[in-house]
Amino acid sequence: MAHSPTTPGIAAGRLAKDAYRGNFADLYAPLGPHEAIVAADRCYFCHDAPCITACPTEIDIPLFIRQIQTGTADAAARTIFDQNILGGMCARVCPTETLCEGACVREAAEGKPVQIGQLQRFATDSLMAADTHPFVRATPTGRQIAVVGAGPAGLACAHRLALRGHDVVVFDARKKPGGLNEYGIATYKAAGNFAQREVAWLLSIGGITLRTGVRLGRELSLAELQDDFDAVFLGVGLAGVNGLQIEGDDYDNVHDAVDFIARLRQATDKSKLPVGRHVLVIGGGMTAVDAAVQSKLLGAEHVTMVYRRGRDRMGASDYEQTHATSTGVRIITGASPVRILARDGKVDAVEFAYTEEDRSGMRLGDETFCIPADQVFKAIGQRLDDAPAGLTLDGAKIGVSAGGRTSLPGVWAGGDCVSGGEDLTVTAVAQGRDAAEDIHAALMGLNALAAE
Template sequence: MTSQMTPGVVAGRLAKDVIDDNFADLHAPLDGHEAMVAADRCYFCHDAPCITACPTDIDIPLFIRQIASGTPEAAAKTILSQNILGGMCARVCPTETLCEQACVREAAEGKPVKIGELQRFATDTLMDANVHPFERAASTGKKVAVVGAGPAGLSCAHRLASKGHDVVIFDPRPKAGGLNEYGIATYKSVDNFAAREVDWLLQIGGITVENGKSLGEGMTLSDLTSEFDAVFLGIGLGGVNALRCEGEDKDGVLDAVDFIADLRQASEFGSVAIGRDVVVIGGGMTAVDAAVQAKLLGALNVSLVYRRGKDRMNASEFEQDLAASKGVRIITNASPRAVIGNGSVREIEFEYTDDDLAPTGETFRLAADQVFKAIGQTLDGDDLPEVDRGKITVTGAGRTSMSGVWAGGDCASGGEDLTVTAVAEGRDAAEDIHAALSA
């Protein structure tokens, strides 16, 4: 949690109206006319490369054609049949490196079709009408446990429930949603959208969510495999990597994921304390989200420091440009050496590195009263299926080394750690579970 006891770290650096404006929707939604104009730019390619670039294989030309024909609800069903969390993915997917990068218009003109914004227009239209376009099949009498209510778990649960299985989702947090609820920059998902999307998803029926429950706290994997016909693990990555440098235990050195979660759950954004001089260590989306939001809360100086070159950052070029546009200073090829201060952080020392991460001997210091670690997360849990390189080993559609246990999302080996990839893995595991239960 963000400490308000660290000197220099205070709440309310900016007036409420300024903060509210800062945290407004990053991309204003398209209206009906704008959606029709955007849809009209699509070539409706027969061998559409955008479909191949989408981890959930959405038929993008089809849904855009449906928007163009004035049937956004049909477009939404096309999207949601492949990606049940299509509304959130439209907001947070790095479309600029996925479907839109593959768009023929991008190759020809440098200006792709607005696929992400069109997807949001369609799914929002359907959700605003409070319509759930899928019906639950007749009950199979089979029960499946899903551990983790993040994108992978929710996707898996919905697909299983639609096939008639009874699903119980277990999650340690007070709310379902996983990173969609707790780990996404607030300006990317406004108006409590993550919770509303979960409520909409649960309309399929057959899904029970039990919060405050996790593996290892009165519930074991052995218990679940005994009680349920199948188990899906979508537990994410609960641990945070250490800086492994002197002084990182000082006050004011915090986990970026906790800072983002505090903001996501705050009733007033200005109530979250922020420093004057903030340093974020990392090069991924979490690092950018933390750095940008620190600036939006009123931090005077925000530096994002990454150990490799700019071209190696996991954050997309769009995210890097967004950070720079908000006044975040990006420093690359530098690794933390020591956190300096008497009890609380006052400075942090870095050493420049070469392209192979070898130290150069040249150091520098940044003033800091708050340091956010965003250097990756780790698998947290005991008695799990076989683990390799910090993730649960899976084959095929999420099968683990334990019979009757599947896994997907960030906790499992395989694809990139993206919301859309987690949705695809949860969906595909559900299909495999259904096949196994129907054999």
């Protein structure tokens, strides 16, 4: 072994070859059939269950768990997919402890919720393994809809539209579909090329054409889409990355965490990915955790996350924070970077100032400290860049009304690019699905009928 965690600077192959396979495999083994039934037995089948209310896609959780418990996992999966066609990915990436499992009455009763996420994975894996698609498209409507962005919102929208009998063309700027499912989450959350398998399975409903490598504002214009299609759905996500706006932001080895995560996901041989001995991640969200944990898993000796506010304000859930610290990531809160220090043009350390916060806001205090760093990942949020002209924004994101309607007629939007979202896969799925239903109603004149 040429390198080790203590090799100075940035180096690949810090670990033994075998270690990478284990480090980037499924974080948790899926439930076996008996484990699933035991876990399902714990569900109380609550009336008007709080877990359903807590799910942005409102999956009928008690029903699907009962279906697992009675030995019909495929029926359970159908219950899930009826509400959330990306139920497989959501089972893996949802912060269940703040959503369904957080609302589970057994969480209140004994601090141990029903394992809803794992059970959802059990059911969806079971049906998807059969390699059949459980939905049949309605009679063709002859309508064509453009979906821009093959992430969770776009895919959910496209599937629901196809289900209703419409033809859909999905455009995506990247080489592969999936959006953040493919490029934006930690490898161990979607092991086994799950994102691509899920997209292929979703598309097998038929009626959806995928065109990748096509970017809105580059090869595509919204005006053209409006001319060529009966409706347009924008699920473009947030392509822009916020900068630190401090001295040294452009030094070598200062990266955007999202790029690092994307590169990691696409790398077939993780041992070839270079990582620093001292890695510093600035930010407190899921992206920061994914970057920090995976740096550690690549063999970095010291990984530190620094977040400007308190732990309770971090975007990463308690569970994610615990996961980070349990893999050896150190979390520092209440400090903000003021300067990146370089040696020979490469980052060497970052100077932080403690923050002070009161009712009037947050400011930097006088007390500062330095953390050595060979590599810095910025994870302080993404933003919508280059929104198509004519769309009314709400703050920095696309403004939408009910059903995902934008200010432009015939144009709907959903997912991370619209205001009011929670930057969660499951929320994006809900918005894409609901926009599809609204598009369907608008195109088929159902709204007018309902109004009569």
